[in-house]
Amino acid sequence: xxxxxxxxxxxxxxxxxxxxxxxxxxxxxxxxxxxxxxxxxxxxxxxxxxxxxxxxxxxxxxxxxxxxxxxxxxxxxxxxxxxxxxxxxxxxxxxxxxxxxxxxxxxxxxxxxxxxxxxxxxxxxxxxxxxxxxxxxxxxxxxxxxxxxxxxxxxxxxxxxxxxxxxxxxxxxxxxxxxxxxxxxxxxxxxxxxxxxxxxxxxxxxxxxxxxxxxxxxxxxxxxxxxxxxxxxxxxxxxxxxxxxxxxxxxxxxxxxxxxxxxxxxxxxxxxxxxxxxxxxxxxxxxxxxxxxxxxxxxxxxxxxxxxxxxxxxxxxxxxxxxxxxxxxxxxxxxxxxxxxxxxxxxxxxxxxxxxxxxxxxxxxxxxxxxxxxxxxxxxxxxxxxxxxxxxxxxxxxxxxxxxxxxxxxxxxxxxxxxxxxxxxxxxxxxxxxxxxxxxxxxxxxxxxxxxxxxxxxxxxxxxxxxxxxxxxxxxxxxxxxxxxxxxxxxxxxxxxxxxxxxxxxxxxxxxxxxxxxxxxxxxxxxxxxxxxxxxxxxxxxxxxxxxxxxxxxxxxxxxxxxxxxxxxxxxxxxxxxxxxxxxxxxxxxxxxxxxxxxxxxxxxxxxxxxxxxxxxxxxxxxxxxxxxxxxxxxxxxxxxxxx
Numbered sequence: 001x002x003x004x005x006x007x008x009x010x011x012x013x014x015x016x017x018x019x020x021x022x023x024x025x026x027x028x029x030x031x032x033x034x035x036x037x038x039x040x041x042x043x044x045x046x047x048x049x050x051x052x053x054x055x056x057x058x059x060x061x062x063x064x065x066x067x068x069x070x071x072x073x074x075x076x077x078x079x080x081x082x083x084x085x086x087x088x089x090x091x092x093x094x095x096x097x098x099x100x101x102x103x104x105x106x107x108x109x110x111x112x113x114x115x116x117x118x119x120x121x122x123x124x125x126x127x128x129x130x131x132x133x134x135x136x137x138x139x140x141x142x143x144x145x146x147x148x149x150x151x152x153x154x155x156x157x158x159x160x161x162x163x164x165x166x167x168x169x170x171x172x173x174x175x176x177x178x179x180x181x182x183x184x185x186x187x188x189x190x191x192x193x194x195x196x197x198x199x200x201x202x203x204x205x206x207x208x209x210x211x212x213x214x215x216x217x218x219x220x221x222x223x224x225x226x227x228x229x230x231x232x233x234x235x236x237x238x239x240x241x242x243x244x245x246x247x248x249x250x251x252x253x254x255x256x257x258x259x260x261x262x263x264x265x266x267x268x269x270x271x272x273x274x275x276x277x278x279x280x281x282x283x284x285x286x287x288x289x290x291x292x293x294x295x296x297x298x299x300x301x302x303x304x305x306x307x308x309x310x311x312x313x314x315x316x317x318x319x320x321x322x323x324x325x326x327x328x329x330x331x332x333x334x335x336x337x338x339x340x341x342x343x344x345x346x347x348x349x350x351x352x353x354x355x356x357x358x359x360x361x362x363x364x365x366x367x368x369x370x371x372x373x374x375x376x377x378x379x380x381x382x383x384x385x386x387x388x389x390x391x392x393x394x395x396x397x398x399x400x401x402x403x404x405x406x407x408x409x410x411x412x413x414x415x416x417x418x419x420x421x422x423x424x425x426x427x428x429x430x431x432x433x434x435x436x437x438x439x440x441x442x443x444x445x446x447x448x449x450x451x452x453x454x455x456x457x458x459x460x461x462x463x464x465x466x467x468x469x470x471x472x473x474x475x476x477x478x479x480x481x482x483x484x485x486x487x488x489x490x491x492x493x494x495x496x497x498x499x500x501x502x503x504x505x506x507x508x509x510x511x512x513x514x515x516x517x518x519x520x521x522x523x524x525x526x527x528x529x530x531x532x533x534x535x536x537x538x539x540x541x542x543x544x545x546x547x548x549x550x551x552x553x554x555x556x557x558x559x560x561x562x563x564x565x566x567x568x569x570x571x572x573x574x575x576x577x578x579x580x581x582x583x584x585x586x587x588x589x590x591x592x593x594x595x596x597x598x599x600x601x602x603x604x605x606x607x608x609x610x611x612x613x614x615x616x617x618x619x620x621x622x623x624x625x626x627x628x629x630x631x632x633x634x635x636x637x638x639x640x641x642x643x644x
Contacts, residue, residue: 007040013034015068026085031071033074042063072335089288101279104149105124109185112150145231149191152179210233252272255269255318256318260296263287264285264286265296266283266285267282268362283303284369295323305333313341319344323343380423387488391488394515397488401419402490402551404554413438413446415433415446416433432561433450448503455504461482489514489515490550492521492555493518575596585617589610589613592610604622
C-alpha cells in the first residue's frame with residue numbers, strides 16, 4: 001500500500017497526480033486544483049473509501065505529481081497522461097471503434113469525396129461521423145447528382161486523363177469530368193465549395209442559387225440545361241429532407257445522452273450544425289474508477305474533445321448533468337474553439353426534447369450492448385467458470401436462482417424467483433410469491449418466508465415420482481415445478497439478506513447441498529457465508545456481469561408482479577362478492593351512504609332502511625364487515641331499540 005507523503009512536501013497548486021504500482025506502472029491518473037487537499041482524500045481509513053478507490057490505493061506503492069499553472073492545464077495534462085499510460089483504474093473506452101467520415105480532399109488540385117476512417121489528415125475536410133459507412137454512401141449518391149465532384153482514386157484519375165476518355169460516372173452525370181477537361185479548375189473548386197457549404201448546413205443559399213439558374217436557363221430557352229439544373233435541385237431537396245431540422249439555423253450544438261449502471265456507461269452524441277443533425281457517435285465507457293454523475297460527464301467530455309473532435313467544438317454542449325467543475329471544462333472548450341462555449345442542462349422546449357431523443361438512443365444502445373454480451377457463449381462459459389473459482393463452488397453453477405422482494409410501504413408484498421440455466425434466462429422456471437405472513441414492512445421476514453416456501457417445496461418434491469401429465473418434447477417425463485435445486489442461490493441485498501438465506505438453508509438441512517451468496521446493489525459487492533469481507537470479483541468481469549444481470553431481472557420480475565397486484569387492488573372493492581349486491585346496487589349504495597368506508601361502518605338498521613336494498617342483502621353486507629355480530633344478536637338489538 002502506498003505510504004502517505006509528508007504533508008509539507010505536497011504543493012497547494014493545480015496539477016496532475018499519478019499513482020504507481022511496485023513495478024513502476026502508472027495505475028491511476030487524476031487532476032486537482034489543489035494537490036495537497038485532493039491527495040489527502042486517499043490517505044484515510046480504507047473502510048470509508050469507495051471499494052474501487054480502496055483497491056487502487058492498496059495496489060499502489062508510490063504517488064507522484066506534476067504542478068501546472070491553472071486547472072485547464074491540469075485537465076489537459078491529465079488527459080495526455082491517461083492517453084499515454086492507459087491506467088487500469090481510470091475510465092476506459094471499451095469499444096473504441098473508428099467511425100466513418102465523409103472526407104473532401106481540399107489539398108488536391110481536383111478534390112475528391114470519399115469515406116475515411118482513422119487518423120485525420122491535414123488538408124482534408126471531414127463531415128460526420130456517421131454510424132455506418134453505408135449511410136455516407138447513400139448521402140453521397142444523392143449529393144453527386146447536385147455536386148458532381150470526382151470520387152475516384154488518384155491512379156484511376158491519371159489513367160483516364162492519359163486515355164482522354166471519362167469513366168461511367170461522367171456519363172451518368174455523377175462526375176463533372178475534370179480528368180478529361182470537361183470542367184476547368186476554378187468552376188470545379190466552386191462546385192466543391194458548394195458541397196462543403198451544403199454539408200455544413202448552409203442549404204438555403206444553394207437552393208436559391210439553383211432556382212435562379214433554372215429560371216435563367218428557361219428564360220434563355222436553354223431547356224436542356226434548365227432540366228439538368230432542375231434535377232440537381234430535386235436531388236438537393238431530397239438530401240435536405242434526410243437531414244432533420246432540430247434547432248435554429250444558426251445553432252451549433254453537441255447533444256450528449258448517457259445510459260449507465262454501476263459498471264458501464266453507453267454514450268450517444270448527436271452533432272447539430274446550422275440546426276441540422278450532421279452526424280452521430282456512440283461509445284461505451286468502462287467505469288473502473290469511482291465516479292459521480294458529474295465526474296462521468298467530465299470523462300465523456302475529455303474522451304469526446306480531447307483529441308481531434310469529430311465535428312469540431314460547438315458553441316453549446318447539452319449534457320444530462322453539469323460536470324463537477326463546469327467552469328474549468330468551459331474554459332478548456334473555449335480554448336479549443338477560440339470563442340465562448342456553454343455547457344448546459346436543457347430544461348424545457350425543443351432542446352429538452354432533442355436531449356431526451358439522444359438519451360433514448362443511448363438507452364437502446366446500452367441494452368443492445370448488454371444483450372450482445374449476454375448472448376456470447378464464450379462469455380457465459382467464462383462467467384460460470386469464474387463464479388465457480390471465486391465463490392469456491394463444488395461445480396460450475398449451471399442453475400442459478402435469484403430472489404428479490406417488492407412492496408409499497410408494506411402493502412402488496414411479493415417475492416420473485418428468476419432462473420439462469422447455462423447462463424441464459426429460463427422464463428418457464430420463473431416463480432412469483434405472494435408474501436402471506438409478514439405484517440408491515442420487513443424485507444428480512446419476507447425473504448425468509450419466500451425462501452422457506454421454495455426450499456420446502458423442493459424437499460417435498462425431490463423424492464416424489466415424476467408427474468404423468470408433464471411430458472417434454474422427447475416424450476419423457478419432467479420433474480415437478482420445484483424439484484430442481486439451485487447450484488447457486490443468490491439473494492438481492494447485503495449481509496442481512498445473506499444471513500436470512502443462510503438461516504433458512506441451515507434450518508432445512510440443505511447447507512451442504514445448496515451454495516448461497518448475496519449481491520449488494522450499492523457497490524456491487526458479493527458476500528458468501530463465513531466471510532466478513534466481500535468476495536473479490538473484478539469490475540467488468542463476465543462473472544459480475546452475470547450476477548448483475550440476474551439480480552436486475554429478479555428486481556424487474558418482482559416489481560412487475562407487485563404493480564399487477566396493486567393495480568388489481570385499486571380496481572376492486574371490498575363490496576365485491578356479496579350475494580345480491582350487483583354493480584347497479586353497489587353504485588347506488590355508495591352514492592347514498594357516502595362511500596365504501598361509510599358502508600362498512602353502517603349499522604344493520606341503517607342498511608335495512610334503504611328501500612332499494614332487500615333485507616337479505618343488508619344482512620349479507622353487515623355480516624361481512626361485522627362478523628362478530630351474530631344474526632340473532634342483531635335481531636335482538638333491533639327489537640330492543642324498537643321497544644324502547
